Amino acid sequence: MASSSSTTHPPVLKQPVKLACVQLASGSDKAANLAHAAVKVREAAQTGAKIVVLPECFNSPYGCDYFPSYAETLLPSPPTPDQSPSYHALSTMARENAIYLIGGSIPELATSASDPSQKTYYNTSLTFSPTGTLLATHRKIHLFDIDIPGGITFRESDVLSPGNQLTIVDLPEYGRIGVAICYDVRFPELATIAARRGCFALAYPGAFNLTTGPLHWELLARARAVDNQLYVALCSPARDLAAGYHAWGHSLVADPMAKVLAEAGEGEGIVVVELDGERIELARRGIPLRDQRRFDVYPDVSRVQ
Ligand SMILES: O=C(O)CCC(=O)C(=O)O
Secondary structure, three states, X not given: OOXXXXXXXXXXXXXXXXXXXXXXXXXXXXXXXHHHHHHHHHHHHHOXXXXXEOOOOOOOOOOOOXXXXXXXXXXXXXXXXXXXXXXXXXXXXXXXXXXXXXXXXEEEEEEOOOOOOOEEEEEEEXXXXXXXXXXXEEEOOOXXXXXXXXXXXEEHHHOEOOOOOOEEEEEOOOEEEEEOOHHHHHOHHHHHHHHHOOEEEEEEEOOOOOOHHHHHHHHHHHHHHHHHOOEEEEEOOOOOOOOOOOOOOOOEEEOOOOOEXXXXXXXXXXXXXXXOHHHHHHHHHHOOHHHHOOOXXXXXXXXXX
């Protein structure tokens, strides 16, 4: 039964921290995309941001036709440096700027050890520590398969396989952050579980489009924020009308009361927001959802495996 008396909860964000979403323009040259990302991550870090988020598929154009040719196997110690370039570029960006880097996402190729001809592709986000160590790997769980007549048809599952684990990353000085990718934001269960496991924020590298972007991008960020009373950061590529896929842009951060604190436009830009644990606690004290849940009436999704 829910309790209406105030329960004490430890703060979920240990100290204020600046988070930056880097809305990047990427093209077809992977090496150029990585070099450009490094410049922009440095710019973001120079604002004092200690957590930096990149967009979905920041090292390639976005589309099923591109995933196999841009995919790389994630190798911490590649036999030659040109293998696994995105992994190593991201690790270097995190280390050189002493930041936590939620490295957008990249197409990943996983090859079966027993049968190297068996290839599996994922849409994968890598998070690195300020020393450049890989902290987490999130493989997009919910693949972007939609068909809106007159709008957009997309079938990631034609090429990609889904991940099957939710990702919560421990940032020792700050607390926990949940990481998922784009379409994953539509699934509130994932966000709720992350929140109930103590996350102060959810970060979604994403790339909405010109059909669902104007309708749902901000709405979903604010919905996940208000449901869970935490910060939500969405990081998009910049819009490029010459590309095959037109990203919505509008990277943003919503606060625990679902207020959008900062938002980019369509072009490149860096959105920087200071996340403050007191804002989370204030929202949770004022509207004490945590202590009012009626698990006697409905199941606790955070306990559903
Ligand atoms: O959910 C949407 O409308 C867009 C999702 C998307 O673009 C993606 O998952 O990459």
